Amino acid sequence: MRLSTKGRYAVTAMLDLALHSGKGPVTLADISVDQxxxxxxxxxxxxxxxxxxxxxxxxxPGGGYYLGKPSDEISIADIICAVDEWVEFTHCNGREDxxxxxxxxxxxxxxxxxxxxxxxxxxxxxxxxxxxxxxDGAEVDxxxxxxxDKKQAA
Numbered sequence: 667m668r669l670s671t672k673g674r675y676a677v678t679a680m681l682d683l684a685l686h687s688g689k690g691p692v693t694l695a696d697i698s699v700d701q702x703x704x705x706x707x708x709x710x711x712x713x714x715x716x717x718x719x720x721x722x723x724x725x726x727p728g729g730g731y732y733l734g735k736p737s738d739e740i741s742i743a744d745i746i747c748a749v750d751e752w753v754e755f756t757h758c759n760g761r762e763d764x765x766x767x768x769x770x771x772x773x774x775x776x777x778x779x780x781x782x783x784x785x786x787x788x789x790x791x792x793x794x795x796x797x798x799x800x801x802d803g804a805e806v807d808x809x810x811x812x813x814x815d816k817k818q819a820a
Contacts, residue, residue, distance in 0.1 A: 669746070669751070669753055670751060672711070672749050672750075672751050673745075673746045673749060673751035673753075675701075675703050675707065675708075675711060676711050676714075676715065676745050676746065676748070676749045676751070677742055677745050677746065678701050678703065679697050679701065679703060679708060679711060679712070680715070680720070680721075680733075680740070680745050680792055681792060681795050681796070681799070682697045682700055682701055683697070683721065683731060683732070683733055684733060684737040684740075684792040684793070684795070684796050685796060685799075687732065687733050687737065690728070690730070691723075691724045691728065691729055691730030691731055691732055692730045692731055692732075693729070693730040693731075694708045694709060694712060694730070694731070696730075711749055712731065714748050714749045714750065715734075715745070715748050715749070716734075717748075718734075718744070718747075718748040719734045719735070720733070720734045720735065720740055720744060720745065720748055721733060721734050722734045733792070736793070737791060737792035737793040737796060738791045738792070738793035738794075739791070740791060740792045741787065741788045741789070741790060741791055741792075742787040742788070742790045742791075742792075742795070743784055743787040743788035744788075745792075746787065752784075753780065753783050754780050755776035755777070755779045755780045755783075756773055756776040756777050756780065757770070757776075758770075758773070
């Protein structure tokens with residue numbers, strides 16, 4: 667099982683936004699450079715995130731994006747679902763028609779696993795990830811980003 671690039675990049679971009687949320691709007695160009703995600707891909711992701719009110723944009727000079735809610739109110743599951751991504755382990759996508767309209771013998775097992783993954787990701791907020799990444803939950807300056815990247819890679 668693998669989460670696609672869409673879900674991973676959405677979480678990464680939202681974490682970048684959360685890390686810099688107290689310093690004014692963050693541009694997609696900054697996130698693109700800092701995280702190595704193409705600008706056009708970020709634009710698509712942020713359109714979906716904006717439609718679910720997870721981010722809000724400010725236009726014009728000095729514009730960019732803010733979190734749409736406090737970071738402790740945005741779960742990782744919220745982000746993944748906002749970009750129409752989900753990890754489903756059943757072959758029937760939860761419809762219970764694996765075998766000609768009937769559930770397969772292992773349907774319940776894979777359905778429960780899907781629910782466990784959702785519950786796990788729903789229990790983790792952006793604020794939790796910020797605390798995990800920084801140790802003490804302090805905000806980081808963009809100038810400190812390379813140091814944070816090295817710390818997280820270790």
